[in-house]
Amino acid sequence: MFGYVPLGMAFGVLFTAQLDYSWWVAPLMAVTIFAGAAQILAVGLLASEADLVAVFVAMLVLNSRHLFYGLSLLGRFSGAGWRKLYLIFGLTDETYSLLTSRSRGPDAAAEQRVDFLITLFNQSYWIVGCALGAWLGSRIQFNSTGIEFALVALFIVLAIEQYKALGQMLPLWLGAAGAGIAVAVLPASHQLLGAIVLVAAALLASYRLSLQPAATREPPGHG
Structure with a gap:
């Protein structure tokens, strides 16, 4: 929560500062896309008036890393039933880091329920952050230069956590x-x-x- 809400707020502020859309479109993107880095990239591309094909290709390349994430979780998501589609949809860098670094018990079904809740809570935090940032950004004028570095800072923290888990x-x-x-x-x-x-x-x-x-x-x- 302490990572997703501030980062979502950063995205919301960037969204309203650089794009001429209603503030509620930012949390709508969080519901339908849920890809922090890709959403921030999309803001920059749309602000520069890039065509939709360029936006699609750029986001496809950026999110191609999820191919490797998915391959490493084939066994873990096997037999997850109706939860599997959402686990695939909600697989972000931060969620992947949490799912792969936490300790797991012998009950695979119980662990998949925990994986589902982690993914659901993470997206909920992101939606709340995007909504707060966009709403505040639409009402308060300030210089948002450099706020996108929050994404880099979060990735650094995730890398440190992965190192602690792997040793x-x-x-x-x-x-x-x-x-x-x-x-x-x-x-x-x-x-x-x-x-x-x-x-x-x-x-x-x-x-x-x-x-x-x-x-x-x-x-x-x-x-």
Whole structure:
């Protein structure tokens, strides 16, 4: 809640400051889209009068990272029944971080109910934040420059929480290296997807190498 409400308010303020829409459209986006980074990106694109095709492509590329999120949760969401569609729809960076870092019990059905509630509460916090920010932004005039950095700050906190859960520095170093390579060699429109592909490939290679000693170990001899 302490992450979603302030970030949602930041989005709401940006929405009303940069776009000539009614304030209630901001929480409506939170209900139908629920993608913090993509919504903030959409505000900038719409403010620059980008065509809808460009907005669609940009949001598709930005959210392509969810392909990797979904692959890692195939087993966890299996058998979730009617909750599965909403779990897929509501899978954001922050929700993914919470679902993958929390401790889990042996009862899969009970854990899926908790996953559903976490996702539902997260979207509720986001909707409330977007509504508050947009409503206040439509009535109070102030300089909103830099407020979008709240998104970067939240991602930093999530990265720290993932490190605490994993206890390994390798994914962080690979992420930093992948981002650096993508920024150096790829155009801005492809940097995010390129970095994700590089890091995913490096992690898969690392996992494969970690299995080799066990795979090549000779079976014990017999009498």
